[in-house]
Amino acid sequence: MRLDKVGRDFGTTRALEDITLEIQDGEFVCIVGASGSGKSTLLSLIAGLDAPTTGTITVDGRPVTGPGPERGLVFQTGALHPWRTVEENVGFGLELLRMKKTERRERVAWYLAEVGLRGLEGRLPRELSGGQRQRVAIARALVCEPSVLLLDEPFGALDCQTKDDMQVFLRQVWKDTGTTILMVTHDVEEAVFLAQRVVVFASSPGRVAADLAVALPPDRGLPIKREPDFIKLRAEVDDLVRAHR
Numbered sequence: 001m002r003l004d005k006v007g008r009d010f011g012t013t014r015a016l017e018d019i020t021l022e023i024q025d026g027e028f029v030c031i032v033g034a035s036g037s038g039k040s041t042l043l044s045l046i047a048g049l050d051a052p053t054t055g056t057i058t059v060d061g062r063p064v065t066g067p068g069p070e071r072g073l074v075f076q077t078g079a080l081h082p083w084r085t086v087e088e089n090v091g092f093g094l095e096l097l098r099m100k101k102t103e104r105r106e107r108v109a110w111y112l113a114e115v116g117l118r119g120l121e122g123r124l125p126r127e128l129s130g131g132q133r134q135r136v137a138i139a140r141a142l143v144c145e146p147s148v149l150l151l152d153e154p155f156g157a158l159d160c161q162t163k164d165d166m167q168v169f170l171r172q173v174w175k176d177t178g179t180t181i182l183m184v185t186h187d188v189e190e191a192v193f194l195a196q197r198v199v200v201f202a203s204s205p206g207r208v209a210a211d212l213a214v215a216l217p218p219d220r221g222l223p224i225k226r227e228p229d230f231i232k233l234r235a236e237v238d239d240l241v242r243a244h245r
């Protein structure tokens with residue numbers, strides 16, 4: 001995926017200016033930055049829900065002109081269909097793609113197992129915890145096997161323990177599926193734990209202030225958050241975010 005000199009103005013507000021970023025297939029990148037630095041705007045441009053004022057975005061070598069199944073999107077609160085069961089929510093995108101029912105059921109079952117929801121197929125969203133609802137939202141995005149998974153603060157509404165569990169879960173999903181992940185979060189610890197690369201946004205206008213490689217081992221458990229290398233990198237990113245408010 002490639003962003004080339006992407007800008008977005010809302011009237012006189014320059015939400016994004018001159019964003020040039022290349023994300024390799026299979027990479028896990030987190031974007032952090034102060035409130036209002038244009039992080040959500042960037043994700044909606046990549047998702048094709050909004051169009052840039054300047055510049056171009058290409059996914060799989062094709063310019064983005066609108067939403068498409070090769071880009072899966074998950075928001076802070078899952079936006080699930082309240083009247084559909086877990087299984088029906090996850091299978092929805094495949095229905096739109098007119099996949100045959102037997103194939104669809106098989107695919108949905110695989111992803112439900114992957115996100116740890118086997119046995120809950122028949123539940124409605126209101127019968128799930130917040131963490132379970134986000135797992136459904138992630139399974140629903142993954143089931144179409146997108147080239148890139150776009151996550152906008154997916155764990156922002158969860159309590160600390162659930163959030164920790166979801167971070168471990170997301171690293172596992174990334175390893176199992178090899179999906180390219182671009183995630184926006186305001187939580188620097190989360191970004192450093194999850195990503196191979198952390199991009200720091202500056203505000204007014206929203207732009208790239210720093211792009212750091214996360215040189216931590218690929219096998220990361222929660223205890224790594226207490227190790228000196230982790231703490232040092234986290235502090236470095238924290239300082240960058242503060243310096244570019």
Ligand SMILES: Nc1ncnc2c1ncn2[C@@H]1O[C@H](COP(=O)(O)OP(=O)(O)OP(=O)(O)O)[C@@H](O)[C@H]1O
Pocket residue numbers: 010013014015033034035036037038039040041042186206
């Ligand atoms: N639809 C819109 N109309 C006008 N201004 C907008 C619109 N969407 C975003 N903006 C402005 O663009 C800027 C970037 O907003 P955006 O929501 O992308 O920031 P963010 O980094 O995601 O913030 P947060 O971390 O608080 O979610 C802000 O100044 C915001 O007010």
